[in-house]
Amino acid sequence: MSWPLWALIALPLGSGTALAVLGRRADRAAPGTAVAAATATLGLACAAATTRPEAAAPLLDGLPVRLAADGLSGPVAVATAAVTLAVLVFTSRGNGPGEARARFSGLMLLFSGAMLTTVTAQTLPVLLMAWELMGATSWALIGYWWREPARVRAAGTAFLTTRAADLGLYVAAGAALAGGGAGGLDLDQLSGTTGPWLSVVTAGVIVAALGKSAQLPFSFWLSRAMEGPSPVSALLHSATMAAAGAYLLLRTGPLLTTSGWGGPVTAWAGAATAVLLGLVAVAQTDLKQLLAASTCAQTGFMVLAAGTGGITGGTLQFLGHAAAKSLAFLVAGAWLTLLGTKALPGLRGAARRHRVAGATFTVAALTLAGWPPLVLWGAKDLLLAAALKHGTALYAAGLAAAVVAAVYSVKALWFVWSPAPGAARDGTGSRDGGAARDGGGALPVPASWALGGLALACAALAVLAFEPARGTFARALGTAGEPAPHGWEVALSTTLVLAASAAVLRRAARPLPLPPAVTAWWGDWMRLEALARLLLVRPVLRLAGALAAFDDRVLSRAVRAAGHGALRAAGAVAVLDARGPDRATVSAARATLRLARATGRPDGCAGEREEWLDGLVRGVASGAAALGRLARRPQTGQLHQYLAQAVAAFTVLALALVLVAVR
Incomplete structure (x- = not known):
């Protein structure tokens, strides 16, 4: 029975499209409609994870649309749907007076639907469509307050960075076709690509995944994405776009293994990002950063x-991080709304003033820190055990990253629980899309429900860190043979995490004994954006300028010279014709005159034919002019217009595929 799987992606995509298209007319009904759609989507995701259905529909010859909810995609789909529901419940009181609530809710549902399609896709063409829709909706959500240029520029930075990396997926698809035919576009068959095309496919998938998940060297775009509302960050960072690349790599594990070099490159990229970006987090004084x-x-x-x-x-790690990070971002947005600040010094005492937010943020922070017995404690030990099988150096890097995670998580906890020296504000204002706008001291009831539900999810997932639940989960994933951590590994990692946490609590308020230049470098995300502009943006712009100059100075001159030459040749022919036209030319002119007189006679059917032809010509001309006017309307040169058209086209295509499959 495949209809629940089609409904799983059609419901958020269809309802999101409807809300976004209706716009202001649906603002009043949008929050309730979005929550209802998200609730139904969560039910469908749970059903799909339990029954594991498969679905297919014709698309291209020998390449149908294939979807499936298997051992890996099932739990991930449930996490995506659950986080979407929590975020929409949190924002059900609206995004503030005058905000476009239907547009916001619709884009959030489209964003979630794109991730659900990515998760259940079994072929590269379907994955690519969902991948592009996810990127387009992320751009629209990060730049949700489009009247503010800084936010729009941040959305453009995030979109263009990930879009550049996405080209790797197109390269991978082309190489898979070249090395395995249409059947090679099946995600499970990528490892069967023949010849040197295997390395090209592997490289393309790795680049696209690292860019989407903000891994080095693409990490800086996630910093700019903080310009969007906190509910957007809660969804984007937890179970959708920022985790989509990691999911793709987990999905294509056989490809990484078969290539020989893909596995080590991926592992070291992840370990380096975990360590270095963890140090960047330690250096931040802004909670959202x-x-x-x-x-x-x-x-x-x-x-x-x-x-x-x-x-x-x-x-x-995916499941625990989805619950903890969405919870942390929602609380950060609530504090920004209620207190008007997101600076850590200005948030002192925030957890004491708002106990529900403080308690739930504590659960999220301790989960991210890997404190026992929370879920990421068991997850990190499991993945470190796998890393140890590939070398002591990789294991040491992963262990160092776990220690750094405890440092930045406990640092945030220290600030929000330490006594407040006074009413401190950073002057940033409270426009963040939080759950409340009144600047008061209490969260709305729906927001408290959402935070409590995510905190309970973190606690419930902790069961999977222990046997026999962990073994049952591994068998459901089909990964029962993976290495398990030894007792000394668990003891070592736990001791280091707790020791690092205690050290932070002793000296959290004191700055690190580093030169200001070094601290600024870490705080500025290692100047990755400046490096990208130096190595990528400026060379591309210079190349574009050179091509434009070549077009103006070389091609245009050549065209003008050719035009002058043609005019001179025409003049020479005219002079020759005036001096002595040949007999063939005279005969052709006389025949043309006779034909004109015959067709232009006003008698009989000839006159009617002439009027009919004239009317036909006028109709064609009028129709062409009308089509020209319509064609010019979307040609505004504005990026959001083209993205909206792309989103609409992909959504219509997805709905058409669903209708074909149901029929």
């Missing part, structure tokens, strides 16, 4: 697991 850098670092653990074959640990 700390959480953003920690997303890169925590996703690095998933990438490390994919490279070492630790699928069980990587999947547990």
